[in-house]
Amino acid sequence: MDFTTARRLNQLLTSVYGDILRVEELALRKSQFKDISIKEVHAIDAISMYEHKTTSQVARELRITPGTLTTMVNHLVRKDYVMRLRSDDDRRFVRLGLTRRGRLIYRAHESFHRHMVESFAGDMNDEQLHFIEKALLNLQAFLEFADPTAKK
């Protein structure tokens, strides 16, 4: 790959990268959900709608310590986005779930991402999509090589 192309591509990746979080944050400020940060939304996203994961499970997914998640969940419970459900089979576990309000924002965030992917790849044909996916998998492999704990 030609040097200036590599440079241009890198700049493009970097600027896109930097903008995503900021745009998400901004969208929140303009929405009906003004009392929540993008990190909290990502916690809600990890907690997810269809199963009740435990605290450590979610913390591991978000790559934060359980202590940090506890305080996030405290805030999210106070703001009525998240519920704590004690497991009955093993009462050490706390299972997390979304309230009605939490489910609303979960769907809004999902929709933002769907639009983002559409803007990126909406008009591609199957072959092109496959090609993109391949490139991203290469990038993922590079990152996993640099840090083996990145594997899911």
Next chain:
Amino acid sequence: MDFTTARRLNQLLTSVYGDILRVEELALRKSQFKDISIKEVHAIDAISMYEHKTTSQVARELRITPGTLTTMVNHLVRKDYVMRLRSDDDRRFVRLGLTRRGRLIYRAHESFHRHMVESFAGDMNDEQLHFIEKALLNLQAFLEFADPTAKK
């Protein structure tokens, strides 16, 4: 675009996205530059090697307030990565530059990014590269539409 493909692509983008910073941080911990965070490296990157930008210029690029940059620069000066150079023509301005050590890390970071882009697009032909660039520009346009201040 098919629903499950969109989903898969989104997950891929999200996981790659989340891993980049973490891998960069990890690479630092294992390098000779243990006293510096990834945010500080990005500040060094913005300060850059070949011109002496002012504090506000760099702060604007990094999208942080000048006050925040001042404290970052204080740390980076103390750790011998960055120099403050007072402009002689207008003594209100502070111009920023890299020390020998700062230039070292600048190049290391540049190299990390080059490898990352290579892993992503190293074996593509011109047509494919053009296609990728187009897709990224679409994504950028989407983000700029969502937040007009994203424009450079």
Next chain:
DNA sequence: TGCTATTATTTTGATATTGGAACTATTTGA
């Protein structure tokens, strides 16, 4: 020339995020 407004940066005070260590509650297993 001598103020006054403007501009660039720094300082200060407050808030938020995070990790790590100590602690509590519960379960497991010898």
Next chain:
DNA sequence: TCAAATAGTTCCAATATCAAAATAATAGCA
């Protein structure tokens, strides 16, 4: 039965950040 292990929480310290006030320098105008 009780010591060890496990899940979660609490508490403390470190860091990052912003907004507003303070400081320093310059520009422009009467």
